[in-house]
Amino acid sequence: MSAPVAGRRPLRAGPVSAVWRPRTAFVVLGGLALLVLVGAASVGRGEYPIALADVLRVLAGAGSRGETFVITQLRLPRVLCGVLVGAALGVAGAITQGVARNPLTSPDVLGVTDGAGVAALAVLVLAGTGGSAVGLLAAVGLPLAALVGGLLAAALVVGLAYRQGLDAFRFILVGLGISVALVSVTSWLLVLANVQQASLALIWLRGSLNARGWEHVVPVAVVLVIVLPIAIVLAFRLDALDLGDDAARGLGERVDRSRVQLLGLAVVLAASACAAAGPIRFVALVTPQVSLRLTGGSRPPLLASAVAGALLVVTGDLVARTVLGGEVPVGVVTVVLGAPYLLYLLVRRTRKDSA
Amino acid sequence: MTGAARLSAQGVRVGYGDAVVVGGTDGLDLDVVDGTVTAVIGPNGCGKSTLLRTLARLLVPRHGHVLLDGRRLDAVPSREVATVLGVLPQDPTAPEGIRVADLVARGRHPHQRWFRQWSADDEAAVAEALAWTDMTGFAERTLDTLSGGQRQRVWISMALAQGTDVLLLDEPTTFLDLAHQVDVLELVGRLHRERGRTVVMVLHDLNLAARYAGRLVAMRDGEVAAVGTPHEVLTEDTVRDVFGLDARVVDDPVAGTPMVVPIGRHRPATGRTPVITGVTEDAPG
Numbered sequence: 211m212s213a214p215v216a217g218r219r220p221l222r223a224g225p226v227s228a229v230w231r232p233r234t235a236f237v238v239l240g241g242l243a244l245l246v247l248v249g250a251a252s253v254g255r256g257e258y259p260i261a262l263a264d265v266l267r268v269l270a271g272a273g274s275r276g277e278t279f280v281i282t283q284l285r286l287p288r289v290l291c292g293v294l295v296g297a298a299l300g301v302a303g304a305i306t307q308g309v310a311r312n313p314l315t316s317p318d319v320l321g322v323t324d325g326a327g328v329a330a331l332a333v334l335v336l337a338g339t340g341g342s343a344v345g346l347l348a349a350v351g352l353p354l355a356a357l358v359g360g361l362l363a364a365a366l367v368v369g370l371a372y373r374q375g376l377d378a379f380r381f382i383l384v385g386l387g388i389s390v391a392l393v394s395v396t397s398w399l400l401v402l403a404n405v406q407q408a409s410l411a412l413i414w415l416r417g418s419l420n421a422r423g424w425e426h427v428v429p430v431a432v433v434l435v436i437v438l439p440i441a442i443v444l445a446f447r448l449d450a451l452d453l454g455d456d457a458a459r460g461l462g463e464r465v466d467r468s469r470v471q472l473l474g475l476a477v478v479l480a481a482s483a484c485a486a487a488g489p490i491r492f493v494a495l496v497t498p499q500v501s502l503r504l505t506g507g508s509r510p511p512l513l514a515s516a517v518a519g520a521l522l523v524v525t526g527d528l529v530a531r532t533v534l535g536g537e538v539p540v541g542v543v544t545v546v547l548g549a550p551y552l553l554y555l556l557v558r559r560t561r562k563d564s565a
Numbered sequence: 566m567t568g569a570a571r572l573s574a575q576g577v578r579v580g581y582g583d584a585v586v587v588g589g590t591d592g593l594d595l596d597v598v599d600g601t602v603t604a605v606i607g608p609n610g611c612g613k614s615t616l617l618r619t620l621a622r623l624l625v626p627r628h629g630h631v632l633l634d635g636r637r638l639d640a641v642p643s644r645e646v647a648t649v650l651g652v653l654p655q656d657p658t659a660p661e662g663i664r665v666a667d668l669v670a671r672g673r674h675p676h677q678r679w680f681r682q683w684s685a686d687d688e689a690a691v692a693e694a695l696a697w698t699d700m701t702g703f704a705e706r707t708l709d710t711l712s713g714g715q716r717q718r719v720w721i722s723m724a725l726a727q728g729t730d731v732l733l734l735d736e737p738t739t740f741l742d743l744a745h746q747v748d749v750l751e752l753v754g755r756l757h758r759e760r761g762r763t764v765v766m767v768l769h770d771l772n773l774a775a776r777y778a779g780r781l782v783a784m785r786d787g788e789v790a791a792v793g794t795p796h797e798v799l800t801e802d803t804v805r806d807v808f809g810l811d812a813r814v815v816d817d818p819v820a821g822t823p824m825v826v827p828i829g830r831h832r833p834a835t836g837r838t839p840v841i842t843g844v845t846e847d848a849p850g
Contacts (some may be wrong), residue, residue, distance in 0.1 A: 215666050216703050216704040220683050227683045229670075311660070339664035342588075446679035449671055456623050456654035460645025461727070462675040 217439070221458040234505040234514060241517035248521065249293060252528040253285045274557050291422040292527050292540070293520040294430040295483040296493055299521020301441055302479040303494030304501070304510035308448045309472050311553055315500075316495035317364075317480035319385040320473065324392035324482040325492065326356035326414055327361020331399040334411050352414070353426065353485035360481030363392060368473060375455075375466045390521075417490035417541025419527050426486045433482040438516070441475045445512055452509060490526075490541045492548025499555065522547070570596035571763070572620060572650070572731055576629030579612075580620050581717040585627075587612040587619065592629045592814035595782065595789060597731070600758045602764045604778035607773055612787040613653065613767045614735055620765065621652040621733045649757060651729035655736050655767075659677050659708045665719050666704035669694055694726035714745030721752055730755065734766035738773070748772070750777040775799050775822040783807045792802055793795035801824040 242333040247262075250269070254260040260268075260277055267273050268281045304318045310319075312381050317323065333355040367388050371381035396415070400408055413420070450463040482492060497518040498510030504518075505511050526543035534543070576592030578585055587593055592634070593616065597603055605613045618624045620631055622638045631638040633650060651672075659668055664780060673687040695701045698718045717737065724732055734753070736748040754777050756762045768774040774781060775795035782796050783791040785807045791798045800823075804812045810827055816823040 215670070215688055215695065216701075217666050217692070218663060218670065218683065218688070220685075220688060226680050227685075227687075229683045311673070443679045446677070446682065449677075452660045453671060454654065454656075454658040456618075456621075456652065457657045459623055459643070460621060460640075460647065460650075460652030461671070462644035462655065464643055491677045506662075508660035508667065561569075 231505070231507070234507070234511055237501065237514045238505045241514065241521055245293065245517060245521050245524065248308040248528060249289050250529075252289045252292075252524055253281055255528065255532060256280075256285060276373075279366060279414055283515050287423045287427050288419050288421075288527070289524060290427045291430065291486055292419050292524040294427065294434055295419075295490065296383050296488045296497075296520035296523030297516040298430060298434055298479040298483040298519070299490065299493040299523070300497040300501070300515035301358075301512055302439060302476040302483070302518070303496075304481075304498040304512050304515035305441060305445065305472050305476040306494070307498050307510050307514070308445065308449065309469050309476075310382060311452065312378065312382065314495075315382060316492075317476050318389070318489075318491065319382055319475055320480075321363035321367045321388045322360040322477055322480040323484060323489040324389045324396065325366075326360035326481060327489055328392050328395045329355040329359020329362075330414055330488070331396055331411050332359075333400045333413070333426070335403040335407050342396050353429070356488070357481050357485035360484050361477060361537050363388060364473075364481070365487065368470065369523070372466075372470075376469045376473075378469075413539055414488045415486050416539035417488040417544070418537075418539035419487055419523075422487065430482050430486045433478060434466060437475055437479055438512075440470075440510060441479075444475065447472070468472070487523075488539075488541065490523060490544055492544045493522055493550070496544075496548045496551050497522055571634050572597040574616070574620060574626075574629065574767075575632060576730055577616075577626040577631065578628040579615050579617055579624055579626045579718070580596060585745060585787065586615045586628065588626075589787050593787070593789060595792075597763060597765055598780060599763050599777045600757070602753060602763055602777060603780045604767070604768045604774035605782045605783060605784060606764055606768060606774050606807075607784035607790070608725045611784045611807075613687075613784050617733055617735050617765060617767050621650065621735075623652065623654070644675050647727070647729070648688065649728045649729055649731060650800050651724045651732045653724045653732070653734045653737060655739065657720055662709070664705055664707050665700055665711070665722075666691065666695065668708060668719055669700070669722045669726050669814045672723035674727075675727065690728055691730055694722045697725060698722040712745075714741055714748060717741060717749050718752065721749065725756070727760075734764065736767050736769065738768065738770070746773060753777060771804075771825045772817065772822075775824065776817060776820050795822050799825060805818070 219230040221228045250262055251264040253289045254262055254265045258280060260281065264273065264277060265281065268277050306315050306317050306320065330352050332335055333351050367381060367402040368376065369382040400411060403411055447463055447468045450461040451465060451468060456463050498515045501514035501518045502510045505514050522544060523540060526547070527540040530538040530540050530543045573596040574593055576594060578588035578592050578838055580586050605617060607613050615624065617734065619626055623630065625639065632640060633646065638646065670691050676687065693732060695704055697723055700718055700722050703711065703715065709718060711719065714765065731792055737749050741749065750773055767825065781793065781795055781798040782789055783803060790807045791803050799814055800811060801814050804810055804814065804825055812828055813826045814823050815826060
């Protein structure tokens with residue numbers, strides 16, 4: 211009687227069951243392999259170039275002492291930071307787009323990025339007076355301020371948008387409004403800043419992996435290890451939320467509670483990414499959509515988005531350091547890649563709406 | 566009419582903002598009789614959908630409450646309700662590019678957990694729901710490649726996979742042509758006959774409602790104006806009172822259920838004499 215359902219091969223072990231999605235598995239594993247290669251290539255690039263094979267040997271624990279020092283202390287933290295920040299942004303974007311049911315949404319819309327920007331700039335400009343103080347603030351105060359600023363702005367957006375429930379369209383509109391207000395505060399702070407502060411601020415505002423050490427890696431890693439499993443558990447509820455409020459309630463889902471919880475996770479991920487590397491824009495917007503097209507599902511996939519996000523940031527950083535030369539912030543590259551994609555999405559959407 | 570109703574509204578008053586839409590005077594009472602197909606009919610804006618949405622706990626009544634198996638609906642955990650009471654909203658949205666089998670499988674949501682997303686029970690229920698609605702061959706098609714009628718079958722299939730004893734359908738035939746309306750209602754009829762499901766649906770077409778529902782609830786201005794079998798409810802007097810329409814009610818030549826024929830004023834010049842006797846022949850124009 212239990213005929214198999216076409217296209218939904220089961221994967222079962224004891225009480226655990228899932229649908230086997232070979233395409234998603236292939237994308238995630240292939241992406242991870244690619245990530246290791248690009249990451250290793252990125253580790254090898256620098257004033258003292260190290261061949262790919264040597265990098266892999268060092269990572270396996272069998273390198274010379276000099277190479278091991280350069281790699282583990284100087285190069286690896288930067289690349290790992292890129293991997294973790296990219297993964298956090300990818301997942302945050304996938305969750306936000308899943309909740310909003312809108313491919314043009316990202317945690318940026320929740321005010322996370324601009325809130326973090328204002329807070330970081332306020333620390334740089336109002337508290338930092340140059341010299342060693344700036345160095346200390348940049349190391350400890352800046353990431354913390356960015357984290358708090360991002361969380362506060364998002365809380366403000368969700369709080370203002372909540373009216374007997376959290377409507378996706380309303381939080382997008384409120385988020386856009388708050389973002390605009392925050393951007394103008396950013397501009398005002400830049401006007402107040404002296405030349406040295408302003409140049410530091412501008413680099414931070416583009417999102418950069420320059421001079422990132424283990425102290426930047428560890429906090430994002432901790433956040434990801436805690437939040438990603440929760441996100442995977444809660445994302446199951448999107449199966450119902452996808453179908454609209456009425457149908458989701460009909461399937462027994464508590465719509466508003468689930469939406470707030472899921473957005474909360476996205477905000478924490480995006481804010482901690484921002485704290486570690488500054489606002490690297492478009493990663494959270496683009497990678498969930500790319501992953502969606504690669505995996506062929508009906509909603510941005512979490513794990514594939516994480517891998518794609520990591521890959522985009524690490525590749526972008528490698529491109530910034532090799533093709534463009536010098537210390538171009540990775541955020542510049544992701545914007546250059548992301549802006550045309552956003553236009554493509556807009557055009558495609560407008561065509562479909564008018565069709 | 567009372568007896569052992571699993572689902573009933575007790576003095577409910579529902580509204581949006583300041584306006585009370587249903588149960589304005591002293592609340593609305595309604596028992597959904599088990600194992601029947603009930604159609605809620607009434608003119609536009611009479612509160613049919615509001616009543617259905619209240620029964621489906623999509624709207625919270627200001628006064629009174631809805632009882633499910635003797636318990637207040639708002640006191641039962643949402644997921645538990647969803648294993649007894651299924652809802653097909655008027656305009657459900659499907660994610661872009663979703664395939665038929667994946668959408669039908671969403672109906673299993675209340676039975677699933679994050680680690681148990683495709684159990685043997687889920688698979689059996691989905692396979693059966695697809696077969697029952699004749700959509701097995703479409704399992705791997707995406708929803709946007711299907712016609713409106715086929716899509717509605719998929720949504721009903723999803724509601725079926727949910728495996729609830731009670732099914733609430735909000736205008737399941739809107740936007741469908743007559744053939745597909747009949748097709749969907751035949752499916753609803755089979756659900757009731759072969760599965761013993763209790764169905765409540767909002768319908769606009771009185772003749773189809775009389776044909777496919779064993780029980781009609783006629784509403785006017787947010788109150789129940791008449792309840793009973795189609796023959797009890799669809800009388801010329803009730804149609805005039807509820808819809809403000811002068812009509813003749815005759816027996817449906819196919820099923821013998823009441824059929825409402827509006828009198829109106831317009832008579833096209835067909836050159837044939839009306840079959841229905843007693844209609845005053847007004848001069849056209």
